[in-house]
Amino acid sequence: xxxxxYALLQAAAALCAALALTGxxxxxxxxxxxxxxxxxxxxxxxxTRGFYYDMAAEVARTADSIAQAAPDVATRVAxxxxxxxxxxAGVSAAMQxxxxxxxxDLWILCRxxxxxxxxxxxxxxxxxxxxxxxxAARRLDRRAGRLARQVLxxxxxxxxxxxxxxxxxENPASEGDETDNTTLAWLEYLRAAGVESGYATGxxxxxxxxxxxxxSGQTQQxxxxxxxxxxxxxMRLGQDSLRMQVGAQLDSLERSFAxxxxxxxxxPEISDKVLEELNRQATQLIWTMNASxxxxxxxxxxxxxxxxxxxxxxxxxxVEQLRTTGGDLVRTMLDALPxxxxxxxxxVVLALAVLVGGPFALGxxxxxxxxxxxxxxxxxx
Numbered sequence: 014x015x016x017x018x019y020a021l022l023q024a025a026a027a028l029c030a031a032l033a034l035t036g037x038x039x040x041x042x043x044x045x046x047x048x049x050x051x052x053x054x055x056x057x058x059x060x061t062r063g064f065y066y067d068m069a070a071e072v073a074r075t076a077d078s079i080a081q082a083a084p085d086v087a088t089r090v091a092x093x094x095x096x097x098x099x100x101x102a103g104v105s106a107a108m109q110x111x112x113x114x115x116x117x118d119l120w121i122l123c124r125x126x127x128x129x130x131x132x133x134x135x136x137x138x139x140x141x142x143x144x145x146x147x148x149a150a151r152r153l154d155r156r157a158g159r160l161a162r163q164v165l166x167x168x169x170x171x172x173x174x175x176x177x178x179x180x181x182x183e184n185p186a187s188e189g190d191e192t193d194n195t196t197l198a199w200l201e202y203l204r205a206a207g208v209e210s211g212y213a214t215g216x217x218x219x220x221x222x223x224x225x226x227x228x229s230g231q232t233q234q235x236x237x238x239x240x241x242x243x244x245x246x247x248m249r250l251g252q253d254s255l256r257m258q259v260g261a262q263l264d265s266l267e268r269s270f271a272x273x274x275x276x277x278x279x280x281p282e283i284s285d286k287v288l289e290e291l292n293r294q295a296t297q298l299i300w301t302m303n304a305s306x307x308x309x310x311x312x313x314x315x316x317x318x319x320x321x322x323x324x325x326x327x328x329x330x331x332v333e334q335l336r337t338t339g340g341d342l343v344r345t346m347l348d349a350l351p352x353x354x355x356x357x358x359x360x361v362v363l364a365l366a367v368l369v370g371g372p373f374a375l376g377x378x379x380x381x382x383x384x385x386x387x388x389x390x391x392x393x394x
Contacts (some may be wrong), residue, residue, distance in 0.1 A: 037216070048213035048214065048216075049213065049215060049216040049219060050112075050216075051217055054113075054212070055219075056114045056164055057112035057115075057165070058112040058115065058223075060160060060164050061107050061112060061115045061116045061119060061164075062115075062226060062230070065103050065104060065108075065230070066156065066230075068099075068103055068119070068123070068153055068156075069103055069104070069237075071149055071152070072095070072096050072100060072153075073237075075096075075145055075146055076092040076093060076096035077092075077137045077290060078142075078145055078148075079092040079106055079145055079146060080093060082141075082142050083139065083140065083142055085140075086249070087265075089248055090144065090245050091138075091139055092139055092142075093244055093245050093248075094245070096241060097237075097238050098191075099122075100234050101194075101238065102122055102191060102192040102197050104119075104230045104231060104234045105118075106118035106119045106192045107228050107389060108226065108231070109196075110214070110223065111212045112212075113165075113169075113173070113199065113210075114194075114195060114196045114199050116165075117176060117195055117199055118192050118193065119157060119192075120154075120158065120161060121177055121180055121181055121208060123150070123153040123156075123157040124148045124154050124178075125186050126153065126182050127147075127150040127151050127154040129150075129186070130143070130150045130220050131150075131151075131155070155309050172202070172316075172376065174204045175180065176195075179202075180198060210302045241344065244388035304307070314338050
């Protein structure tokens with residue numbers, strides 16, 4: 014009996030397939046997932062990102078109010094640039110992976126903005142509308158602190174409050190709308206305080222949701238920044254148009270002046286009379302100015318002399334008053350001196366009487382006590 018090699022090969026393949034099918038129940042496909050975030054961490058992340066959107070909206074509204082009220086283009090451009098920088102820094106801080114770090118960075122951003130606006134003069138901010146921005150920054154700083162107190166335990170809130178204050182003090186920013194990644198600084202601060210903390214990366218669903226939130230926040234901020242940059246360009250373009258209008262008016266004025274010069278050249282008699290009259294009026298104006306200056310200096314010298322006389326009289330009166338007061342004080346002390354000496358002598362006499370008569374009275378009393386004791390003893394015997 015001959016065995017076909019091809020059939021034998023088919024039978025072997027079938028046997029392997031059957032063994033594989035019977036062993037399928039032993040194969041388990043497992044996808045490695047990270048540790049899920051705790052309910053507290055999810056709450057911190059959600060509330061922090063929600064606060065960022067509120068902060069971005071308030072900054073945008075405040076900047077729009079400043080731009081509408083500002084009379085000059087420079088102030089309007091500065092307001093638009095502020096909301097671009099503040100929202101960009103805010104989305105970078107709020108969309109971090111570690112919830113505590115995101116909250117701390119967003120709080121640091123609001124604190125820096127508040128302190129920078131409070132310490133800067135109006136000329137470096139938004140002119141007369143600077144108080145609008147200061148009020149908004151102050152509100153955002155307070156809201157960030159209330160948010161941290163709301164979502165963090167008491168001990169962790171105390172640590173974060175101290176960390177934010179120390180970090181802002183030790184790392185000043187040139188601009189109030191700047192933020193840093195403080196992950197390492199926050200972990201070192203916790204370790205210095207004796208707190209060992211570990212942060213979970215989250216499950217697959219949480220990581221995907223985190224990535225989606227980051228992309229959405231960054232995309233929205235980028236879209237807003239593009240629109241606001243377009244507004245700045247239009248403001249600059251409007252300013253350039255105004256400059257062109259002013260330049261055109263100056264060119265027209267120059268052409269008119271050129272025509273006046275041409276007419277004056279064709280009419281020398283008129284031009285000579287005009288120049289003579291202009292010279293006469295200029296001379297009178299110069300004389301008037303000189304006389305006014307001379308009178309002003311003379312008046313100044315007179316007032317300075319009167320002031321010196323007044324100071325001298327007041328100084329002499331003050332010296333005389335001091336002398337009178339000193340004499341009265343000396344006389345009062347001399348009048349009170351005999352009474353004071355009498356009181357001192359009385360106190361000395363009383364002290365001597367106590368020191369001398371005290372032991373005598375004590376001895377007399379002790380002698381009487383001893384005599385009564387002896388008499389009582391004699392009666393008993």
